[in-house]
Amino acid sequence: MASLKGFIACILVVYLSVILHRIILNPKISVISIDLDYISFVLLNIDYKSPYLYIVTLIVGFLVHYVYNLLFRPLNRVRLLGDVGYQKDGKFTMKEISNRVKHMRDVGEIPPVYPNGWYALIESWSVGLLETKTISALGQQFAVFRDENGEAHVLDAYCPHMGANLAVGGLVTGDCIQCPFHGWKFRGHDGKCMGIPYAEKIPEVAKVKSWTTVEINDWINIWYHAEGMEPYWQIPEIEDISSGKLQYNGRTEHHVNAHIEEIPENGADAAHLMKVHRPFVGAGYELDKIWSNYASWIYHKWDATWSQRPSPEDHVGCMEVTHDVKFFGYSLFKLFEIKVKALQLGPAVVHITMEGIFFKCVLQHMVVPMEPVVQKVVQTLYMHWAIPNIIGKIFLASDGIQVDRDMSIWNNKKFQSKPILSKSREDSLITKHRRWYSQFYSEHSPRLNFQKDTLDW
Template sequence: MAGLRRRRGEVGSLPAADPRLPRLPRRPRRPGARPPPYPNGWYRVLDSAQLPPGTVRSLSLLGEHLAAFRTRDGQAHVVDAYCPHLGANLAAGGRVVGDCIECPFHGWQFRGEDGKCTSIPYAEKVPDFAKVRTWPCCEVNGMLLLWYHCDGTGPTWAVPEQPQIAAKEWVFRGQTEHFVDAHIQEIPENAADTAHLAFLHGPSFLSGSDLRYTKSKVWDFMKHVWKAEWQPEPEPNQHCSRMLLQHTATVFGKRFPLLDLSVSARQVGPGLVFLIFEHAFLGHGVILQTVTPLEPLVQNVVHKIYYQKNVPAIVPKFILRAECVQFERDITIWNNKQYLLKPLLVREDASIQKHRRWFAQFYSEKSTRPSAPKEGLDW
């Protein structure tokens, strides 16, 4: 899936990544050389608008097959996809009945709140132990999010609501969607790797995301200048970290003030980032970045931008486009790199190790680890 991308909303469509782009061979990967693939935390599964009342959606994420459904009164639920009776997929033909999801095979009905079976059409009594596993979920900022914890522990923190979105002061202006072939930890670790900003993201976004051409002399007249600092937050928000970013641009060696931008990127758990933009003339807005592991080394990354409704839509579209180009440069690196448990670092890289210590809180002793590959030709 390297480089695969999809754009939706008001951003418009762009062609898929050129399959002819070079892809470097991966170095051999040892199963124990990476952290567990699924950190504990909240993850986006759908936009709220994608689950109207009375509908059922099939989900595949975090190595699980799930079914999401919304009751007629608007309550969303997520349960295991497979019926404990004979294994039918509740999301493949199942329907919403009251506050339950009904199995398409024999009509067993499971309550969304606790997963308990409330009705078996042909049975005189429903066994007390008949139930399907439910997953804690919430709806914030127009998204349905699911709580994952390898130990089955309930949510230990809440997803913050962006007040300007709730008050409709900032309106949706588009989104991008990418699939990244990497461990989830690689993506937020970029915030602490401030040294890569000048080298990878210094060349003008006008030069595109293909790393063979980003340093082309054609676009050398414009450069991005970044100043960044990353720090974890203290208790009770130890599950959060923050990167403060100052962006300026030079054109023919002279500063171009119109592109001065202040960004506060707040990481909330392993899979949510709030990028708040502040511009002296062009107003304020936020990009909501969500990272959801589909498989151990496949991440679904969505960027949704909300901006002041009195600002012309072309402004947030331009910001999202520029951010998308820069993000796709990172994707090329992630898709072809190897996670090193003990990287060779210099003193200026100290924040990377600090970030790894901070991120370790999202793993538990029981966190799923990649299985060792089998010897021989058996799959």
Template sequence: MLRLGLRSSASSPGSSFTPCGGSTGCSSAPLVLLRALEDVGYVPEDGRSKARAANEVRRRRKIGDLPPVYPNGWYRVLDTCVLKRGQVRNVTVLGEQVAVFRGQDGKAYVLDAYCPHLGANLAVGGRVVGNCIECPFHGWQFAGNDGKCVKIPYAEKGFICPSVPDFVKVRRWPSCEVNGHIMVWFHCDGEDPQWTVPEKRAITQGEWVYRGRSEHFINAHIQEIPENAGDFSHLNHLHTPGIIFKFLQHEWKASWEPQSEPNTHCAKMFLNHSLILFGHRCSLGDIHVVASQVGPGLVFLDFEQILIGRGTIIQCVTPVEPLLQCVTHTIFYQWNVLPLIPKIILAGESVQFERDVMIWNNKKYVSKPLIVKEDSTIQRHRRWFSQFYSENSPRLQYQRDTFDF
């Protein structure tokens, strides 16, 4: 089932909002492809629904000996365009409820959602007052920049900002807003951000414009998704068949390298894609891609093609809960290229990605895989990725028995 529209957060698969750039009915409007968890990667049997098939897989599948479930790093929580000045949204990220709101100063703030007074959810019925979020239950107000309580309206002195103890506050999540995304920093030990999210100047300066996005929910450990960067052998097996026509095949050549100091949190994959038409290589179909991974949850797929120009797809992987990932692909393309071109690229990328989703949703994690020499990059990638885990990184304590859609 293909759904058009945009969801407000990874935690609310039933809600939607108007996509950035206009209505999906307009030929120049961005393309928005949304997939619910049960839409992709499950094979119903005996007349069962996709939702039931997904529930059964989640309940019965062996999960394996998993690494910690939440690596340290930056993660997307929302798209910039869905949070207007004075708005607040409730989002689930890394198993936590957070209130994401935009103050009257135009900045986006992220706080823990639950009021320390009596536990009301600040993002459900709460309102933005200046650069604070006001609790819908009793009107306590918390500042976006540090989470401290600045007002208890019915207290003896009314506005008592100087008198409120410092411990009366909610946790503030370090955040940034870049490349059209609102990102939060997570570290299991509460350490400050150890790197910044790079800004794509071509986007900021308007050379590349937003042309669409896709969204998928995946039933897997977060490490399974970026690990594809080191798994070259699956490319020419899983991704070779044509998207539409059987006589059109794909050929892939790839390499992967971690980066050196001070960018050890980064790695690059170099990917060359060719089209094989009726058994012969079509050079006009060559696409050169540099996939730059920044931390555990962010990848820039910069690509160039001789006929249709340059652009980037930003892949964001955000854990909603231990074995549920929200993956978005947002495409920005040269403003002077026909909008249909990046839409076709995004649609094609989504088809290829969903072949991986079928695998991820049904596999178990193998901590000590049987590999051959050609698979050595997978182990190198795992060693590189391990830097995002700390001694106190949370591990899966239990497996949920049911999951209702």
């Protein structure tokens, strides 16, 4: 498919180049008068010495490439620490500012840093057949690989023999990954050593930890539990994605300096919607500038609520939101009204369904702890195949700007373990969410330890 698209693009570039080249040489000629016979004649009699031909071909090729990327390629919008979410200081780079804030701010009395549950470790398309990836998350180093049958496996990264990282230079053979250092082979589904090139007998204890892995909804997920419990709930399949009814439209990625609980807590914080997300998305993400009077005539209207599912689905939190865009205080025939239903599945996976008057889409929101107080937040968008890709790009980019606004809060805030709350429906939702989220912590859930006098982690 990719080669076919490339071939069509090349033909289009040549076709447009010939037309423009001919017009430059003879401005009176009509584009309509240039038929296929003329194109064939010119292609067989191209004046390769003409500088105009190469200039026009270069310009047309650039434009075709740009338009193709704009209309057909999925969006990949990445914001790293230091890109957004910090107050600028002319004396320092944004990276220096982010590092300073990260180490100097008061993080507060935070809960355990790695809750129990499913984590979307890496997107399926990132790991090809017989390919390996090394990933740092949850205080662990993981070796992710896909075997010859296409099944994904996740092992502890370090070889128990001499400590090499299995995924860095390791080879996949059958259903095993082979260590790049001495060639020891470890089986994916249980981590057992299946071969040593220079030894006939394999030690009984030669194995690495194999993580419970489920590949679903275009993500490779692992189960994490501090007490070693097996999964007691599963990630549901999104049928519209698995059936192909909804197709991948792109992703956003944000690296956030915050405790993991603060990310999903946004879903229950209805009050912040009208403060942080009311100004129109076109006003940007800088919180001190989004309230410009020049854009006050257009704004977002939000109405949200949050609740917990009853047992046996008490690991699921549900946020329902009605969104609209107001023009001078009026709706435009409900063209921008969107019904949002977000299912928070455990501590780090959210499935969001959005329905408008003309479309339905699914947004997957995944939080992966890279460090105790650094999270990678990835959102992937799926829309109906008939909707132009550019619509999905606009939608995802707009959502990314809203997350940029949240980053300005998350990156600089302190976790208030005992917040002062008002007697209001909005603040009561925060209390309910914290009580619900606490179920994902257990006795041995790891906590952040550091010396306050030196701030060394």
